Amino acid sequence: MGHDDYEDDYDDDYEREPKKGPSVLLIVLIAVAVIFVLGGGLCAVLLVPALGQAKARANQTKCANNLRQVGLAAAQFADDTRFYPYGEDWEATVALLRDKGYIDLTYPIACPESAGGPSFEGFKAPYTRNVRSTTLLAWDAVPHLSRGQEMRNVLYADCSVQSVSEAEFQKLLVKHDAYAKQVMAALANQAPGK
Numbered sequence: 001m002g003h004d005d006y007e008d009d010y011d012d013d014y015e016r017e018p019k020k021g022p023s024v025l026l027i028v029l030i031a032v033a034v035i036f037v038l039g040g041g042l043c044a045v046l047l048v049p050a051l052g053q054a055k056a057r058a059n060q061t062k063c064a065n066n067l068r069q070v071g072l073a074a075a076q077f078a079d080d081t082r083f084y085p086y087g088e089d090w091e092a093t094v095a096l097l098r099d100k101g102y103i104d105l106t107y108p109i110a111c112p113e114s115a116g117g118p119s120f121e122g123f124k125a126p127y128t129r130n131v132r133s134t135t136l137l138a139w140d141a142v143p144h145l146s147r148g149q150e151m152r153n154v155l156y157a158d159c160s161v162q163s164v165s166e167a168e169f170q171k172l173l174v175k176h177d178a179y180a181k182q183v184m185a186a187l188a189n190q191a192p193g194k
Contacts, residue, residue, distance in 0.1 A: 133158035
């Protein structure tokens with residue numbers, strides 16, 4: 001038996017190894033991809049509510065700033081005329097301030113969450129300029145949701161704006177309405193012919 005015969009016999013007897021499954025590298029790459037996909041999904045699940053809350057806070061801040069702008073315009077009007085502006089509704093009050101040049105005509109006085117309705121309410125009586133600084137003048141027409149609680153921005157006579165809970169706002173509103181009725185009754189008693 002020659003050398004060549006031995007190699008031939010060896011080659012015939014040699015059994016090839018069965019094919020192996022996917023390589024370790026491929027498995028690692030798939031595992032990393034799955035981790036990224038799941039991690040990205042988890043991040044999205046965690047970020048979406050946070051982004052929604054941030055947007056709600058930004059809207060509330062924008063409403064507060066717009067309400068303060070109206071308060072500053074109303075205070076200037078009251079300095080000039082001795083009375084805060086008032087009207088049948090909010091739009092009439094803002095229109096008066098715009099017509100008299102106290103609010104820039106191009107400045108949008110609105111709240112992003114008002115959904116097309118009035119953004120704010122208030123100025124229901126012609127308060128004199130010397131009202132207490134804690135006198136409620138105007139407020140958000142629609143409450144904001146902040147950390148699961150309904151809140152409203154309220155404007156006081158000193159032009160400060162504060163965010164209060166809906167329950168606190170209802171208490172302030174009762175005081176405001178009683179004071180507004182008192183002011184209107186006093187004006188009616190001073191009318192000529194009485």
